[in-house]
Amino acid sequence: MIGYRRWGWLLLVASLSCICIATIFPFEFSIPEGLSWQFVIEEFNFGSSVKDYLQNILLFIPLGISLGIVLTPKQPKVWIILGSLFTSAILSTTIELTQFLLPTRVSNLTDIIYNSLGGTLGGVLYYWRIHIIQFFSGILTGNPHKLSLKSLLIAIVSYCSLVILGIWVLLISVNLSNWDEDYYLAIGNEVTGDRPWNGYIQSLYICDRSLNQQEVTKVFDYPDSFFSQLPSLVTSLEFHDYRNLDQDQSQQLPDLTWQKTLSLSAIDNSSDNLAKNIGNKKHLNQTVLFSQERWLKTEEPAVSLNSKLKDTDEFSISLILATNKINQFGPARIISLSDGIYAQNMIIGQQRSDFNFRIRTPITGSNATQPEFIIPNIFSDQSFHHILITFSKKKLRFYIDQPENQYFFEFTPATSFLIYFPWEKRPWIINLQDFDLLKYQQLFYTIIIIPLAILIIILIYYLLIKYLLFK
Known part of the structure; x- marks a missing residue:
């Protein structure tokens, strides 16, 4: 002892x-x-x-x-x-x-x-150590005398209850309830200034609800006029001139300030470079350059923006932009709603030439990296792209340049159960271009069914041994 x-x-x-x-x-x-x-x-x-x-x-x-x-x-x-x-x-x-x-x-x-x-x-x-040791010893050694009908039934019921509980937790955890309302909005960088993005933005609109298919079509036809008449609009930013930034037209966002000053010659050189390389010229005179030397951040936390999206559990984000550098890393932050690289409500970024998106939920965690979503090669050229993101009822939809070019992801137990691994699955990246829901479902149901099948087989074997062969 x-x-x-x-x-x-x-x-x-x-x-x-x-x-x-x-x-x-x-x-x-x-x-x-x-x-x-x-x-x-x-x-x-x-x-x-x-x-x-x-x-x-x-x-x-x-x-x-x-x-x-x-x-x-x-x-x-x-x-x-x-x-x-x-x-x-x-x-x-x-x-x-x-x-x-x-x-x-x-x-x-x-x-x-x-x-x-x-x-x-x-x-x-x-x-319950003695009972637990005896139960597993009976299973591993195949000795039915160490098992009992009661212990097998308890094991089966406990396992089924645990699976149901796990699925229920995943179902109720796809929301924005853990968003922090005191996070800042940064454009062209992380709020801490250590994830700069080099590119051009023409407009940014955020509303606190998802858009239906008819509205999505209107967004790509007439983005400015559509959002200007939308009652649910919570952020409206149009970047026409670096000298005179149009502050949030919805008047629900703290003032945005330039964090660094870029020289006029640097801006002119970058504009010339854009004119040479950009595929779509129609936005050239209505855009602003963002880089390591020049990016925006709200003077105060974007409380209204964070709280409204958190309360509705929905949002739509429209962004017209062009990269000025094909390969960027970090991911480089195009939009960041965060308090730093380890505390993020949401980010939109560029990793190499891929579009990168992270969203904070009780499943994805405070750093919003489990999983992170990518769409490959969106920034493989320097043309302007119109990106629309919607979130509602556990569903994420990404539209690139036109309504038909759509990428879809839904948080379900089958797509989210990997979060139960106690260790970090790095990297857990979901490529939306070749995402296969069927593979996730097959893995999910296989992991669930195999232990249950083993327990049922052992129960049947126990009953045969105990009540039929030795009767």
């Missing part, structure tokens, strides 16, 4: 070490300005991503198991579970409060909830 508990202490120390490294590394503490209890309450976030929830649960399961081992065996089982719950909750709360002293970390109330759930689950697993 002493040796058994000694292993429990070792597991406890190891689990605490892993938790500390995963949650407060690199231990670079600093006191934020204005730190107070009111500051702590206001800055506590709620809601993250499905992957974060799963990782938080898995991280604290070893802690719950180790607590079950080190607690005195004379304690009732219920006290072991409650002890795991309260210890996990107290430890997680302490960690989240400590994260206020770490500039690279974000304190989150949901982390406390799921960490506590993970610790409690560890206590439950320790409580």
Whole structure:
């Protein structure tokens, strides 16, 4: 017994070490300005991503198991579970409060909830350890005497319940509920200035609802007149002259300011270069150059824009633009609604010559990179392109230059289940040009059906052995 508990202490120390490294590394503490209890309450976030929830649960399961081992065996089982719950909750709360002293970390109330759930689950697993070990031993060795009808039925029901729960979580997690309303809008760069895009933009329109097919046709025929009459318009920007930027005509966006000044000679040279290379000349006199030396950012967070899209769970974005450089990396940010490269509501970018899109949902996470969407070779020339993006009811649609040139993606359990992998699937890139929904569905249903089929076969084998052959 002493040796058994000694292993429990070792597991406890190891689990605490892993938790500390995963949650407060690199231990670079600093006191934020204005730190107070009111500051702590206001800055506590709620809601993250499905992957974060799963990782938080898995991280604290070893802690719950180790607590079950080190607690005195004379304690009732219920006290072991409650002890795991309260210890996990107290430890997680302490960690989240400590994260206020770490500039690279974000304190989150949901982390406390799921960490506590993970610790409690560890206590439950320790409580049922003998039954669990006996069950898997019976399956692996093929010994029906280690199994029981009750354990097999519980395993099948538990597995089906877990699958249903997992599918339900994926179904309710395709929304914009985790968007941060205090993010800035940047055009031609990331808000931190480290992902510049080199190209030209003529107009940007954003409305807080999706467009139907008839409206999409009108957008490509008469974009300016269509959006000027649209009541749901929340951002309207037309770039006609770098000297006199037309501020948001919908008057719902903070003032945009140029972050760097580009010399007149540089602008003239770039305009000459555009005139030589561009395929479509009709936008040449109604466009503005964006580059590392010249890009736009709202003076204040775009609260109205973020909140309206978040509230409706829909949007449409119309963008007329041309790249000035075929190969750009980062991806280079054409449009960024974010607070930096690790905290994004949405980005539209260029990676090499491909169009790149990221959107934040409880599935895709705070960095919106799981998955990211690309359309190849949109920027393989320096012609102007009209890009329209719509989002509604779990569906993303991308239109390039004309309504018929359409790319489609729908968030379903079959296309989103890879988010349950605890590790990062890098890179998880969805190429919308050759996206095959059938392959995702086949993989999804295969992963679900195989374990269930194994359990049912074992159940049938058990019944044959137990009740027919030895009757």
